[in-house]
Amino acid sequence: MELQIKTESNVCIVSIHESRIDAAVALDFKEAVRQGTLDAPAEVVLDLTQVGFVDSSGLGAIVATMKHLAPERRLVLAGLTPPVEKVFRLTRMDSVFQIHLTLEDALRAQCE
Amino acid sequence: MSLKVAQADMLEPFVVKVTSGPLAVRKALELVFDQLSPLTLDVEETSTVELVLAEALNNIVEHAYPPADASGPVHINIRHCKDGLHVQLRDRGRAMPDHKLPKGQLHSCDVDFSDLPEGGFGWFLIKDLSRDVEYTRLDGENRLKLRIAVAFRR
Numbered sequence: 403m404e405l406q407i408k409t410e411s412n413v414c415i416v417s418i419h420e421s422r423i424d425a426a427v428a429l430d431f432k433e434a435v436r437q438g439t440l441d442a443p444a445e446v447v448l449d450l451t452q453v454g455f456v457d458s459s460g461l462g463a464i465v466a467t468m469k470h471l472a473p474e475r476r477l478v479l480a481g482l483t484p485p486v487e488k489v490f491r492l493t494r495m496d497s498v499f500q501i502h503l504t505l506e507d508a509l510r511a512q513c514e
Numbered sequence: 515m516s517l518k519v520a521q522a523d524m525l526e527p528f529v530v531k532v533t534s535g536p537l538a539v540r541k542a543l544e545l546v547f548d549q550l551s552p553l554t555l556d557v558e559e560t561s562t563v564e565l566v567l568a569e570a571l572n573n574i575v576e577h578a579y580p581p582a583d584a585s586g587p588v589h590i591n592i593r594h595c596k597d598g599l600h601v602q603l604r605d606r607g608r609a610m611p612d613h614k615l616p617k618g619q620l621h622s623c624d625v626d627f628s629d630l631p632e633g634g635f636g637w638f639l640i641k642d643l644s645r646d647v648e649y650t651r652l653d654g655e656n657r658l659k660l661r662i663a664v665a666f667r668r
Contacts, residue, residue, distance in 0.1 A: 425572045426536055455561070457568045458635035466632045473627075485561035492642055493635050494623045 403430040407438040413512045414442035414475075415505065417449040423460030432463045436470060444475050447508045451481030456489050465495065476500075480508035524667060525553060525594035532588050534579035534607070539571040542590060553594070559664040563599065566644050566662055569636040570603055578607025578656055598645075598663040605656050615649045618642075 404419035416435055423431055439446055448464065450456075456464070468477040478500040482490065490496040502508035530545040532538045543564060555563065571588065579586050591602040610616070618637030623630065641647055644660040651657075 424539070424568065425576070426540060455564060457565065457572060458633070458639060459572065461635055462632040465630055469628060469630060469632070484557050485564070488561055489565065489639070492639060493620060498623050498630060
C-alpha cells in the first residue's frame with residue numbers, strides 16, 4: 403500500500419497513492435493507516451484524490467479505520483473521485499463521514 | 515484509421531476466463547474493460563459496471579473458492595443488448611447458502627459509532643445497480659445472471 407502521512411498545523415494528512423482500494427488491498431490499507439496514525443493528532447484527513455475505485459471491501463476498511471481511530475481521533479475524508487463518491491452515497495456512508503471536496507477544503511475547515 | 519465501432523453498433527458477445535485467486539478480480543475487470551472499450555462508456559456507466567462486476571467476483575473469490583479450497587475457473591460472459599449488458603458469471607466453487615441469493619439489505623447507519631457496519635455492502639450494491647439478478651446452482655456450477663442497464667441502443 404503506497405501512502406504518504408504527514409502532519410501540518412496539527413492535522414494528520416493520509417494521502418493514498420493507489421488507484422484502487424479493493425479486496426486485494428483492504429487489509430494492507432487498514433494496517434498501514436493504523437500504523438501511520440499511532441501518534442497522530444485529533445484530526446486525521448484521508449486524502450482520496452488519487453483513488454479512482456473503492457469496492458465494498460475498501461469501504462469496509464475505511465469504516466473500520468474510522469472506528470479504530472475514534473473516539474480520540476476523528477477521520478474526515480477529502481478528494482473523493484466520482485466513482486468513490488458513488489459508493490459512499492449508495493451505501494449511505496456519506497451521512498456517517500464528514501466529506502470535503504478537496505484536501506485544501508478539508509484543511510481550511512479544520513483551521514476554522 | 516481507427517476501427518472504433520460506430521455508436522449504433524452492438525458489441526459482439528465475449529467471454530473472459532480467469533482462475534480464482536487474490537488478483538483474479540483485478541485481472542478479470544481489466545480484461546472485461548478492454549473488451550468494452552468500443553462502447554466508450556462514460557464515468558458513471560463505467561463505475562456502475564465496475565462495481566457490480568467487482569462485487570460479484572469478490573463473492574466468488576472469497577466464498578465460492580475460499581482460500582482453504584483449491585482455486586478454480588471463473589467465466590464471465592457478456593452480451594451487449596439494446597437494454598444493456600447481460601452478464602453471466604459461472605464458477606465451480608461452493609454453492610450459495612441454501613442455494614439462494616443473499617438479501618443484500620443495507621444495515622442502518624443510524625446506530626452507535628462502534629456498531630457501524632464494516633461489511634455486507636456487496637450484495638446491496640449488486641442489487642441496487644443491476645436488474646434481473648438470478649442465481650442458479652446446476653451440476654456443481656454456480657450461475658449468476660444479471661443485467662446492467664448501460665450502453666442502451668435504439
